[in-house]
Amino acid sequence: MTSPSIVWLRDDLRVGDNPALHAATERGESVIVVYVLDDETPGIRPLGAASRWWLHHSLTALSDDLRERGAHLTLRRGRGADEVEKLAQQTGAGAVFWNRRYGQAARDADAALKTSLREAGVDAHSFQGSLLFEPWTIQTGSGTPFKVFTPFYRACLESQEPRHPYPAPSHIAGVKPAPESDDLGSWALLPTKPDWAGGFRERWDVGEAAAHRVLEVFLKDDLADYGDRDFPADDTTSHLSPYLRFGEISPFQVWHRVREGRLSDGAKKQAAAFLRQIVWREFNYTVLFANPDLATANYRDEFDGFPWAKPHAADLEAWRHGRTGIPLVDAGMRELWQTGVMHNRVRMVVGSFLIKNLLVDWRVGEQWFWDTLVDADEANNPGNWQWVAGSGADAAPYFRVFNPVLQADKFDGHREYVTRWVPEVDTDDYPEPIVDLKESRAHALDAYADMRRKAGLA
Structure with missing residues (x-):
């Protein structure tokens, strides 16, 4: 009797550099690869609509990749840990492998599953597959999590070099017959x-x-x-964010390809700046690890007393669908709606406009991005929204209010980006601004100052 290995995939939908899959193939038994659509485990955030679109196509591609290597992708739906335990019982699995997650609810579920499997005589092991640096390994001299990015970044560079990627297996011995599976459709x-x-x-x-x-x-x-990445019309960013979010490529593969690959002289000069952004992702995950409620609670508790305005439904709809009368804001929101992403510089502008010009709670914007971004990430999305709000780790100063007109003049001087997404910008069909930028900025600064006085920080 054989005892197959189960590989439970989550945010690591790839065959190459997949430590859990590598361990399963090294064990030498047949392999069952499973993905569970988990909308039920308390504390694990269900995917937004845009991410679900991406997931469908990612699972389709992964299924094809596995089939070419001799294996099948098993699909189940329910509480992830429960479904994996059932699958282990149904198939007589001797081992279950997965790559680690870093949200508290996911960690708790994984730990409980590991205990339960081992008590049943099933080997259970987790691996580092999604982060270059485990959150508990990069800490301050006093053994606490970093709260500021730059020293965190330096500590990462001074730590042990990230491991090299695992090769993709050329053959995976699938179980025959394949376990019962949901139809993706x-x-x-x-x-x-x-x-x-x-x-x-x-x-x-x-x-x-x-x-x-x-x-x-x-x-x-x-x-x-890459030095011109702040100019949205030039679009010199990597476009890797959704692939990293779903683990279709690993940060280890990106890191070593950039550090060790053959690059032009110009590319070599920008490599460190690009990898710094990869480490920013790591920083947000370290913050999430220490602050599991990052998407719902202010990292800086003085913001609990901030006088958020009750958003007007019409203003909120105007922001969501790019009808605010502020061209750069509208361009960004329409890009998001049409493509599932938005240029990073513009993300900061639209976030600042919602939070500081409309005084809308950052959590409202974070939730909209969670639903509409294909790269909606449990650490980056709330971490970056809190950065803009001023309530997060290493946050932008509270008095920084991005002026969307000046930002457009500086980074879209020829209006290429704006006219691409808002072609009617110079016509009578384009609406008047829903808010006065100067007056709303002053009102926001007053609100921030009042919050700081009440918190004893002024």
């Missing part, structure tokens, strides 16, 4: 009534192979110009 991850994903299909090629193609194009064509 039954999960209804794709929008139908209405089908709002036309722009997504035009913009994105999903899956592990696509992720590596995107990386190579970036290194060849855009990394040398």
